[in-house]
Amino acid sequence: MYCLNMLAIALELARENPAYESVASKFLEHFVHIAHAMNDRGGEGVELWDKEDGFYYDVLHLPNGERHYLKVRSLVGLIPLLAVETLEQDIVDKLPGFKRRMQWFIDNHPDVANHIEVAEVTGKGTRRLLSLVNREQLGSVARYLLDESEFFSPYGIRAISRFHKDSPYVMSVNGSDHRVDYEPAESSTGLFAAIPTGAGPFGSPSISCLLSRSRSFTTFMVMVFRWNSQRAPANGHRCGMRLQKFSRRLTRIFLRAEDGTRPVFGGLQKFQTEPEWRDHIYFHEYFHGDNGAGIGRVTDGLDGTGRQAD
Numbered sequence: 001m002y003c004l005n006m007l008a009i010a011l012e013l014a015r016e017n018p019a020y021e022s023v024a025s026k027f028l029e030h031f032v033h034i035a036h037a038m039n040d041r042g043g044e045g046v047e048l049w050d051k052e053d054g055f056y057y058d059v060l061h062l063p064n065g066e067r068h069y070l071k072v073r074s075l076v077g078l079i080p081l082l083a084v085e086t087l088e089q090d091i092v093d094k095l096p097g098f099k100r101r102m103q104w105f106i107d108n109h110p111d112v113a114n115h116i117e118v119a120e121v122t123g124k125g126t127r128r129l130l131s132l133v134n135r136e137q138l139g140s141v142a143r144y145l146l147d148e149s150e151f152f153s154p155y156g157i158r159a160i161s162r163f164h165k166d167s168p169y170v171m172s173v174n175g176s177d178h179r180v181d182y183e184p185a186e187s188s189t190g191l192f193a194a195i196p197t198g199a200g201p202f203g204s205p206s207i208s209c210l211l212s213r214s215r216s217f218t219t220f221m222v223m224v225f226r227w228n229s230q231r232a233p234a235n236g237h238r239c240g241m242r243l244q245k246f247s248r249r250l251t252r253i254f255l256r257a258e259d260g261t262r263p264v265f266g267g268l269q270k271f272q273t274e275p276e277w278r279d280h281i282y283f284h285e286y287f288h289g290d291n292g293a294g295i296g297r298v299t300d301g302l303d304g305t306g307r308q309a310d
Contacts, residue, residue, distance in 0.1 A: 001082045001083040001132075003027045003028075003030045003031035004027070004031055004083055004084070004085040004130060006023075006027045007027040007028055007085060008085055010023040011024050011087075011091060011095065011098070014095050014098065015091075015095075018095075018097060021095050021097035021098040021101075022101070024095070024098050025097075025101040025102065025105070028102060028105065029105055031083075031115070031130060032105070032109065032111070032112050032116075035114075035115045035132050036111050036114075036115075038080075038132070039114075046059060046061075046067060049137060050069050050071070054136075054137070054140030054141070055073060055077050055140065055141065055144060056076070056077040056078075056079075056141070057069040057070055057071055057072065057077060058070040058072075070169075070171065071169055072160075072164070072169045072180050073144065073160070073161035073163055073164065074159060074160050074161070075151075075158075075159045077141070077144075078141065078144075078145060078151065078157070080132045080133050080137075080141070081132075081133065081138075081141060081142075081145070082209045083132035084129065084130065084131045084132070085129075085130045086127060086128065086129055086130070087127070087128040088124065088125075088127060089124060089125030089126045089127065090124070090125070092128075093125075114134045115130060115131060115134065116129070116130055116131075117129040117131065117134075117135060144161070145157070148162075149162055149163065150162060150163055152249075153249070154249060154252065155249055155250065155252055155253035155263060156249045156250040156253070160180070160182055161182075162182055163182075164180055164181055164182045165181065165182030168180060168181040168182075254281050260272075262278075262281070264281070264282075265278075
C-alpha cells in the first residue's frame with residue numbers, strides 16, 4: 001500500500017518534473033516484488049492466502065516445520081484490499097520514461113500479470129489496476145466483505161466476521177483451548193488480543209481506507225466476476241451498489257434511528273435521553289481489566305450492559 005501511495009505521488013509530481021518518472025518506476029517494481037513475496041514467503045512456497053477458504057489468514061510456523069493457518073476471519077484478512085491503485089492511459093502516455101520502463105518490467109517479469117489487471121475503457125483507452133490480490137482472490141475476498149452474514153454489518157464493516165458466532169475458532173496450546181467467538185471489538189482471551197477493534201485506533205482508519213479504496217476496485221468489479229459469465233452483470237452490479245452503501249452504513253451508527261436513539265450509545269440512557277449528553281457524539285475507547293488494556297467498544301452498537309449488540 002505504501003509503495004502504491006508513493007507511486008501515485010510520484011506520478012503526480014512527474015507531470016511537472018520528469019525526474020520523478022524514475023521514482024515512480026521504482027515504487028511500481030517494489031510493489032510487485034512485495035506482492036510476490038507475500039505469496040511465497042522466503043521462497044519456501046508459504047503464502048498467507050488460503051486456497052480452501054479464499055481468504056487471507058495468519059500462518060503459524062511450528063519448530064517441527066509444520067505450518068497451520070489460523071483461520072480467524074478478522075479485519076486483518078481484508079487489509080490486502082487496501083493495496084490498490086489505478087493507472088489511467090492519459091497519464092501514462094504523458095510520461096514516456098515511466099511508460100517505457102513499466103513495459104520492460106512487465107515483459108521481463110512473468111509474475112507481474114498476477115498483480116496488474118488491464119481493462120479497455122471506452123474513450124479512455126487502457127486502464128490498469130495494480131492490486132495485491134489477483135482477479136480470483138479479489139472476487140473471493142469481496143464476497144466475504146459484502147456478505148451480511150460475514151463482515152457487512154448495518155453500521156459498516158465488522159472487526160470479526162459474524163461467521164464465528166456459530167463457528168468459533170478454537171486453538172489448543174499447552175493443553176488449554178483458546179477461542180475466538182463473535183465478540184465485536186473484544187477478545188475473551190489474551191492469546192488473540194491483537195485482533196483489531198472495529199472502532200479503535202487500528203480499525204477505524206482501516207475501514208476508512210476500505211471506503212476510499214472502494215472506488216478503485218468497484219470499477220473492476222464486473223470484470224472480476226467474469227469467471228461466471230452468466231452471472232457477471234448481476235454480481236458486478238450488486239457489489240457496486242453495496243460498496244456505495246459503505247459511507248451511509250458507517251455514519252448510521254451515529255445518527256438517530258426512528259425511535260430517536262443513536263446506536264452508538266446502545267442502552268446507556270444518560271447519552272440517549274438526557275439533554276446535556278444526547279447531542280454530543282463521542283469517539284473514544286474504554287479501558288478495563290487489571291492490565292489496563294484498551295478495548296474499543298464501538299462497532300455494532302452497545303446493549304444495556306455496555307457490551308456490543310449485533
